[in-house]
Amino acid sequence: MAASRPTANPLHKVDDHTIRASYGDVTFIPVPGGLTKPIPSLISFRLPDGVTAGDMHRAVLQQIAGRSWLIMGGIEVRIPVRHSPVFLAAEERKLGVLRAIQAGMEGNDRWWPVFERYVVGIAGRIDGLGGNSGEISPQRDFPRVRDSPGGNKDDGICGKVAELHYDCHGDFEGFVLETCTGRHVFRACARGIETLLHRACASEATISVQTRKDAPKKPLRIVWRCC
Known part of the structure; x- marks a missing residue:
C-alpha cells in the first residue's frame, strides 16, 4: 500500500512490531481502515551524523483519509540539537517520572508494550549522553530549591x-x-x-x-x- 503512493520512501520491517523508513521528503505508513480505537504507537527519529549544537530538525506528521487525500489532522515535531550537559538533565528528569508512571501500569494494558519501549529508549539515550540510567529511580518529581523560613522571595x-x-x-x-x-x-x-x-x-x-x-x-x- 505504501509503495503505491507517488514519491514514497520504502518501508522496512524491523520486527513484528516495528517498521523503519529512510529519511526523505515523503513517507506513507498505511493504516487499516474500520478501526474504532486508537492504535498504540511510538515514533522515533534518528538524526544523521554530523549535527551541531544549534541545529533544528523538523518533521511534519499528517493523517490522510485514504484516496480522497483529505488531511484529517497533523502535528509538527521539532528536534533541537543541544550540548549533552543540558540535554542530559532533562532526560534524567523525564526517565524518573516515566518509571514512576510505568510502575503503576498493568501488564495487560494495551499501551504497555509501547510505553516500555519508550522508557527503554530514554534510558539508552541517557547512557549514550554519558549518564547512568540504572541509577535513576522512579519518582514523580525531582526536589527543587525553595525559600527558607523567613526568606523574602523578592530578594535577588x-x-x-x-x-x-x-x-x-x-x-x-x-x-x-x-x-x-x-x-x-x-x-x-x-x-x-x-x-x-x-x-x-x-x-x-x-x-x-x-x-x-x-x-x-x-x-x-x-x-x-x-x-
Whole structure:
C-alpha cells in the first residue's frame, strides 16, 4: 500500500512490531481502515551524523483519509540539537517520572508494550549522553530549591539560565542569568549548583540568585520558582 503512493520512501520491517523508513521528503505508513480505537504507537527519529549544537530538525506528521487525500489532522515535531550537559538533565528528569508512571501500569494494558519501549529508549539515550540510567529511580518529581523560613522571595536577581560556562578542562565555572533588563554573569564551581542549573535550563524555569554586596558575582543562595 505504501509503495503505491507517488514519491514514497520504502518501508522496512524491523520486527513484528516495528517498521523503519529512510529519511526523505515523503513517507506513507498505511493504516487499516474500520478501526474504532486508537492504535498504540511510538515514533522515533534518528538524526544523521554530523549535527551541531544549534541545529533544528523538523518533521511534519499528517493523517490522510485514504484516496480522497483529505488531511484529517497533523502535528509538527521539532528536534533541537543541544550540548549533552543540558540535554542530559532533562532526560534524567523525564526517565524518573516515566518509571514512576510505568510502575503503576498493568501488564495487560494495551499501551504497555509501547510505553516500555519508550522508557527503554530514554534510558539508552541517557547512557549514550554519558549518564547512568540504572541509577535513576522512579519518582514523580525531582526536589527543587525553595525559600527558607523567613526568606523574602523578592530578594535577588530573577531570570532564566541562558548559558553554562566550562573551562578548558571541562570543569564547571559559572553561568549567565538572563532577565528582562539584561544578562548577569555569576561564578560558581559546586557540583550541586551545576546540577540544579542544568535542570533549570532544560525546563526553562525561573530562578532567583541572591548574592552578598561584597561579592556580587558569587551566588549565596539560589531559589527555584515553582509558580
